[in-house]
Amino acid sequence: MIEATIATLSDRGFSRTTLTEVARRAGLSHGLVLFHFQSKDNLLSETLDYLSEEYRTNWQAALAEAGPAPEAQLAAIVKADFSPTVCTPDRLSSWCAFWGESQSRPLYQARCGANDAHYNQTLEEICARMNAQYGYASDPRRTARLIRIMTEGVWLDMMTLVEPYPVQEAMDTVFAGLSALYPRHFGPVPAAQGTTP
Template sequence: MRDEDEDVAPLPISSERSGRGLDRTASREVRRRQLIESTVAEIAENGLSGLKISGVAQRAKLATGMVNFHFVSKAQLLDATLDYLSEEYRLCWRHAIDNAGAAPAARLRAMMMADLDPQVCTRRRIAVWHAFYGEARARPAFLARCAQREAEHHAELVGLCAAVIEAGGGTAMEMAAERAASGLSALTDGIWLGLLFSPGRIDREPGRQTIDSFLAAVFPRAFSGK
């Protein structure tokens, strides 16, 4: 399965030195990232059960021993891959919120639209997320990592929904914000699933329109002009 958006560079998860070329430490980080990206591609194509260290090495154009040098086991490689994707996703929506200004409605919309950012919304990455979630119940380490990511994301989403309610002059009832956040999360989950199984090149625009329509329906005062 070839991802049409695979040429999109992933968000950096660590800073790298500039102006002096790569030193040994930076080269190690770059090599690890290369292997993780190869792991992402292998999982997207073959699933977690079909993942082989030799396949990761071949895709990265490295010797199998190089994979074992950076990751002592397949389990460690999978944990590192999940952590990498989690941090990439967290940086994406955090960056979107931070650059949306002070208005609660703008910040909420930015957080929602981050789910359709080309950095994180590709068929390859969505496929890998679904692969990990499918294994989460059977693997406690995956479940813990997924739960931590979800908790932070959901808490931020609830807080922004409450802020929009408050800004609209209403009472910021916790349950109202909780229900709105749960509905928004379910919406983007469904959009991702639809994109995963859609034929041809991923078209994110219908998803953006759906998010805007949902926001206007739930918060008409704040989003009626969208």
């Protein structure tokens, strides 16, 4: 039912998602969906919890595997945002549905605020370590914000363009931004190969 909700949010947006459409996509009766969730608000809350936990688990697993070097951790956390687990058209559209509808903002803040704060703090700490270990002088809070904005902006770009570019191009775009922030650690993407450092 959650996957059916994600697909419905992607196609119809927040306000036009209905229990009836979710039930149809899931191949279930409206009554069964209503029995499990009692209301559209509950279904959307559970879906947002699912997406938020999926996202948190994804980036934390990538970070745990990256090792202690801050540049490796930074690369891992950015690459995690483009993994097939979280970077799919339906998931990106669902996130945007929650971000974009004014009526969903209180729900988003209540359900995702703590996870977002933890992500932001982690990113700031990595940026501070880049300064301490390698002599960069940028403000870690602002640098972390720029990295987050680059990723979220590329996500939006991937969804709204008539001919969206592939995930690899999206990730390479963010790494091009990283190369501007940390030029000694993230070089420009080679034009011929289009590969990420």
